[in-house]
Amino acid sequence: MxxxxxxxxxxxxxxxxxxxxxxxxxxxxxxxxxxxxxxxxxxxxxxxxxxxxxxxxxxxxxxxxxxxxxxxxxxxxxxxxxxxxxxxxxxxxxxxxxxxxxxxxxxxxxxxxxxxxxxxxxxxxxxxxxxxxxxxxxxxxxxxxxxxxxxxxxxxxxxxxxxxxxxxxxxxxxxxxxxxxxxxxxxxxxxxxxxxxxxxxxxxxxxxxxxxxxxxxxxxxxxxxxxxxxxxxxxxxxxxxxxxxxxxxxxxxxxxxxxxxxxxxxxxxxxxxxxxxxxxxxxxxxxxxxxxxxxxxxxxxxxxxxxxxxxxxxxxxxxxxxxxxxEAPEVKDREEAIELKKIRGEVVFEDVYFEYQKGIPVLKGINLKIRPGERIGIVGPTGSGKTTLVLLLCRLYDVSRGRILIDGHDIRDIKQKSLRSQIGFIPQDTFLFPGTIMDNIRLGRPDASDDEIVQVCKELGIHEFIESLPNGYQTEVGEKGFLLSAGQRQLIAVARAMLRRPSILILDEALSNVDPRTELLLRRAIERIMKGRTTIVIAHRLWLCSLCDRVVVIDKGRIVEEGTHEELLRRKGLYYELYLAQMEKLIDEKLLRIRPIRPS
Ligand SMILES: Nc1ncnc2c1ncn2[C@@H]1O[C@H](COP(=O)(O)OP(=O)(O)O)[C@@H](O)[C@H]1O
Ligand SMILES: [Mg+2]
Missing domain, CATH: 1.20.1560.10 (ABC transporter type 1, transmembrane domain)
Structure with a gap:
């Protein structure tokens, strides 16, 4: 029990x-x-x-x-x-x-x-x-x-x-x-x-x-x-x-x-x-x-x-x-919950607190207003609560205190299905179901036709990549998509999200495990899908932040810094530290690659 x-x-x-x-x-x-x-x-x-x-x-x-x-x-x-x-x-x-x-x-x-x-x-x-x-x-x-x-x-x-x-x-x-x-x-x-x-x-x-x-x-x-x-x-x-x-x-x-x-x-x-x-x-x-x-x-x-x-x-x-x-679902639709029509994509976090386990708050008073079409980068050490923040926005959990608004509606007043149909979520690690690439992309919107899917992939610039697979769109992927690399799976995830034409886009460290060969393709696809959408990018690679209008730094469940990429670098706070650490790592990796050529 x-x-x-x-x-x-x-x-x-x-x-x-x-x-x-x-x-x-x-x-x-x-x-x-x-x-x-x-x-x-x-x-x-x-x-x-x-x-x-x-x-x-x-x-x-x-x-x-x-x-x-x-x-x-x-x-x-x-x-x-x-x-x-x-x-x-x-x-x-x-x-x-x-x-x-x-x-x-x-x-x-x-x-x-x-x-x-x-x-x-x-x-x-x-x-x-x-x-x-x-x-x-x-x-x-x-x-x-x-x-x-x-x-x-x-x-x-x-x-x-x-x-x-x-x-x-x-x-x-x-x-x-x-x-x-x-x-x-x-x-x-x-x-x-x-x-x-x-x-x-x-x-x-x-x-x-x-x-x-x-x-x-x-x-x-x-x-x-x-x-x-x-x-x-x-x-x-x-x-x-x-x-x-x-x-x-x-x-x-x-x-x-x-x-x-x-x-x-x-x-x-x-x-x-x-x-x-x-x-x-x-x-x-x-x-x-x-x-x-x-x-x-x-x-x-x-x-x-x-x-x-x-x-x-x-x-x-x-x-x-x-x-x-x-066991009752913790997140429930209210009786009077509404359907959302096409939204502008304004997102507001109002004094949001959240705890997974009683007494251990993971988010402590998050206040954040995101304008329609704005790109927000979220940065912070591991375990600071970034993923939790976006899970709350999708309403996979309910906030413990405070509220989250989309276009002025508390998300608890919106039907879950309607809310989620507005959001494209690209997680850190994408799960592929057994079936073809086509079926896996269609998961984004089950009523989409084959043509629509191909169209979306063309827009994202991944059509050629898919065509180059053994059976093109009809290529079967294994139970866990073993056939594809992490980066290639992310491409599928981007196409899935794009198929919904969401007003709000969420990327959770979508680039962190990606192989260099696919990275460029994925970067381009991501830049394209972000266009004209409210986007929340949880960025492990800080260069992603330079694509954002504003960057929010989270530490231990609180927002500690806010500003543009350049402003934050100049401020020499936590963001700067994270940036330096990443630079050092990058240089290390480069050195490691160089070492065999020039043995010391
Ligand atoms: N399902 C869960 N149950 C309990 N605690 C969790 C759960 N998911 C995450 N946490 C805890 O919440 C904190 C924030 O996690 P998360 O939002 O995933 O951080 P981040 O994405 O910034 O690395 C971490 O301390 C983590 O251990
Ligand atoms: Mg996370």
């Missing part, structure tokens, strides 16, 4: 309520399955009755005609049971498949709508295990368990009624075994719940390990840490195996014990029933019917315990699903 707090007792019913809400949409088919299951049970109740009639009447009296008709009835009953069973299995499997598909979809779309804060708090593997694994446990208990138990309960009650009508005395003796069976279930129940809760957690941590080690494979390989990854995965695997073994150990004791209780039941019928025959209180037919009713009698006890066991598993799963469902 990602929340540390414990559930109050009052909320213990919550997982059950949650489970019911998950199956509610499928209740019609579940009800049909229940009816089929009940019909099956009723049919099976008649079978021992016919058996008794065959033995006590037909055979005992030598009534051949009735014997034949009873055999026909018996055969048709068995046939009916077979048909009902087949029908039931079909309805259940298809309902189960639909339910789990629905539930996964519901969870996934819920997760998609959550705010960024959630994803920095919760690990991907944990979310995946809830969507993939826990949903399966719900399917198992509701679809297979619950329906079976309805039919079994009918069989149980029917069996008791039928048995009592034949011999009350023997029925009472058989019933003596019920408390024994219940005691066994109670003894094991809570232990099973604990074991299954633990397994669910271990499944999640295994998923987390697998996901993180695969997602980080480049880093792992480049630092030759495969062994560490292997060891940590192995540990998680073993941990999970231990939990599984603990549950298996419980099962090892549980099932034979229940079988034993059942054996006791059969023994009672044999012994006491035999005694009653000798005493002349019951007939042989009743004795045989009782033995065959025992099956109906014990089935619900066994399936109850089985169900109890899988209910525990499903409760543990449902707690985790419910927890995920209760």
């Amino acid at each position: 990602w929340r540390k707090e414990r559930m109050p007792r009052r909320q213990a019913l919550r997982p059950i309520k949650a489970m019911l809400s998950f199956i509610a949409p499928h209740r019609k088919w579940l009800a049909i399955a229940c009816i089929i299951s009940i019909m099956g049970s009723m049919v099976s109740l008649v079978v021992p009755y016919i058996l008794r009639s065959i033995i006590d009447h037909d055979i005992a009296r030598g009534d051949f005609v009735r014997f034949l008709s009873d055999i026909v009835i018996l055969t048709s009953l068995v046939l009916a049971m077979w048909i009902l069973e087949t029908l039931n299995t079909y309805v259940l499997s298809s309902t189960g498949a639909r339910l789990v598909c629905d539930l996964r979809f519901k969870l996934f779309s819920h997760v998609q709508n959550l705010s960024l804060g959630f994803f920095s708090r919760v690990r991907t593997g944990d979310i995946m295990s809830r969507i993939m694994e826990d949903t399966g446990a719900i399917e198992e208990v509701f679809v297979y368990g619950l329906v079976a138990i309805v039919g079994d309960m009918i069989a149980f009650i029917g069996a008791i009624i039928m048995m009592s009508s034949m011999s009350l005395e023997l029925t009472l003796v058989v019933c003596l075994v019920i408390p024994l069976a219940l005691a066994v279930c109670l003894l094991f129940g809570s232990r099973f719940l604990r074991a299954y809760r633990e397994i669910r957690k271990k499944v999640a941590s295994l998923m987390i390990k697998a996901q993180e080690n695969i997602a980080g494979i480049r880093t792992i390989k480049s630092y030759a840490r495969e062994r560490d990854a292997f060891i940590s995965f192995d540990e998680a695997c073993r941990d999970m195996m231990k939990s599984n073994l603990r549950a298996a150990w419980l099962a090892v004791w549980f099932w034979p014990t229940i079988q034993m209780v059942r054996g006791v039941g059969s023994f009672v019928v044999l012994a006491y029933g035999g005694y009653l025959i000798i005493r002349g209180s019951i007939t042989l037919g009743i004795f045989i019917a009782f033995l065959s009713y025992l099956d109906q009698f014990y089935r619900p006890i066994i399936s109850l315990t089985w169900l109890y066991d899988s209910i525990q598993r499903a409760m543990a799963a449902s707690e985790r699903i419910d927890e995920l469902m209760r």
